Amino acid sequence: MSMTATVGHAHADPHHIGIVIEHPGPAPKRIVTAYGFWVFLLSDIVMFSCFFAAYAVLVSQTADGPKGSEIFEPHNVAIETVCLLLSSFTCGMAGIAADVRNRFWFYLGMAVTCVLGLIFLAIEFREFADLVARGYGPSRSAFLTAFFSLVGCHGLHVSAGVLWLLTMMAQVFAKGFRADVLRRMMCFALFWHALDIIWVGVFSVVYLLGGGA
């Protein structure tokens, strides 16, 4: 290495000019975890958008079976939506309770979230069972295929969420508000809110647009 190279380096280095903000080093664990989980959620949303796309392509392919407007029950869907939106609120409360280390409000918030999630699932299950019983199962037409898959995929996520929720409660019960438990709680809350957002999409694309047609 010649002398000039080093001198040139010192001049070229933005550090000495002071324009560039120096990167401080690896981020703390909490940030890394949340960030990674965000990336996962984005990928999950990509997955959902494929099912949305499939629904958009297949919605008119009813193969002489029923159309959306003939099978959707706005009444049920409204209750489902209210349940899910409320549960997002109670989940947020549980998160705050966890942050301030309040066990009582944490358990309460989680329990209410769980109950609301289960009500949602029960209504959805009844809707599905009812359709299948009337001969309008997913193999009746491409439209029904897309409908069951999109809504069912969301339902599957909610079920997984409920399972995760129970595990979180058990973890807090057994281990208290440890740093790693809190990190997981944060991820769980992100997950639950994301499901809410996806439901808004399902609700609009499937039930509002489809119900009107």
Add this chain to the structure above:
Amino acid sequence: MLGKLDWSAIPFDQPIPLIAGAVVLVAILAVLIWVIVKGHLPYLWHEWITSVDHKRIGVMYILLASVMLLRGGSDAIMMRIQQAIAYQSQGYLPPEHYNQIFSAHGTIMIFFVAMPFVIGLMNLVVPLQLGVRDVAFPTLNSVGFWLTATGALLVNLSLVIGEFARTGWLAFPPLSELSYSPGVGVDYYAWSLQISGVGTLVAGINLVTTVLKLRTKGMNYLRMPMFCWTTLASNLLIVAAFPILTATLAMLLLDRYLGFHFFTNEAGGNVMMFMNLIWAWGHPEVYILVLPAFGIFSEVVSTFSGKALFGYRSMVLATMAICVISFMVWLHHFFTMGAGPDVNAIFGIASMIIAVPTGVKIYNWLFTMYGGRIRFATPMLWAVGFMVTFIIGGLTGVLVAVPPADFMLHNSMFLVAHFHNVIIGGVLFGAFAGFEYWFPKAFGFRLDERWGKLAFWFTFTGFYITFVPLYAAGMLGMTRRLQHYDVAEWRPWMVVAALGMAVLTIGVICQIMQLVVSIRNREALRDRTGDPWDGRSLEWATSSPPPVFNFAFYPDVRGEDAYWDMKSHAQQQSFEHEVPEYHDIEMPRNSPTGFICAFFASIMGFALIWHIWWMVILGGIGAFATFVVFAWRDHDEYIIPADEVARIDRINLEERRSLVSMAGAI
């Protein structure tokens, strides 16, 4: 009780897969027995299988890829022999079997050779280049690897139990629907890709987070080595594209298992939707594979030219441009399927636009070499061989991106030649270059140069002898996936291609020899400096192999080519002699989670393929239980005391000081 599984699943009437399976089984058993008898099992378990160290996981990925390369290569040999002799005859392979071979070959090469190879290299190198101690989620990293291995296991299982898909590597419907493929072949295909796809997604999330959130002090974005940039681009593509594959395969599976109608011909299903979805994943996939290779070439070319990479910022820009544009061209894979001239024109032009950033890269590499002090070590040979080969592949690619030309060349041997041209000349050469380049870092000794160069030359010439004839055959109208044919003009080209395959095989043997010879002579080839190539980025700043914690301190980066800067400073100041103050280091504990998860995933995948429902449930419960148990752990880290860190680091520093004083003396 056992679903669709019974004795008829074992192909007793077909000697080839049975013999192959038996050989593999004997080999596995032999290795297992050797390991147990020699008492290596505890070592393997503690140091490798349960390891969450990114370097170890990277090595295991590469090992998996190499083994599968031999498997996929055997398929290639069988196909080339078949096409050489199948002129006006049935050849030696029954059609059923031939169709399984090309499907398995494509699937294995893409998912279980190219993918694990590049992911392995990224795992091994990126945290080192970023100057950090591990990836963002070490245990998840191990889960990702083992799920990939599960997929590979299932594909290989199909050789002896049941059958593999006969649909080609993308399983287009309606051929892959239950009515045309009632066997378990497509199910093997779909489940192994679903499971390994989860593993890939996990790796993608992990590496994206690592690059964006874990960089050492002063490592601003525009100071990251090029390989980190391409890793970021490639893994962003994984995160955005692999969920599409997951959804598409899920739809296909729903059609097959529950009578849904996504892609069927009846009840309003839409086959073109499959084409759109699979290529919306498939086109980015080729860039997922080739971008890391571009990164490797950037590192190799600048190191072996002794110069900083020319046009670093334009290189970053080109990488990110490719990352974005690659999502907008998927339709060029079905120009011939009736989208109409306007749509075709738009996608044709969009496809050609990608050639621009790619061209920028090629020129940057050339300018990096220009005026540099070039050393033609083996990695550099692969890099230069790549540049020549990839330009040809790129040109033929632009050709097939012209819709009228594609109407002639679609599904012809020309296309087969084109994509092998880019995927072997691009991805595989890149993987080999990276392997040669970073091997000393991973194991502490260099590879034998003589065998390495032989391997390069045989592979390089073998490649041309094999694939140039395919261009010719394609021009003469030969379509792909032909089991036998009656056109006399094609015959000579097929024979030449088979000869080329023989030369390629010699290249592979040379590479195996290189490994054997180098391991034998490892004492003579030992590299104590940790910096055998006079490297420029931080992975060369630590010892080879690096300690578990990679760096005793987070290095402080002041510019591009961080380690090169440090070296030039050190030469002036003859290395600061002040004794640094060491601290305890926390590292993640080993965990069997990945292995156990993969165990249950294998059971579940196998049971799903054969419709053994109780076993599916058992596997599912097992996998969930593993996660809960893992989440229940109390101590996920252990402490390496400061004394120990100091002891390890001092050895490294000593070696480095002597290196600098030696260099100063010259």
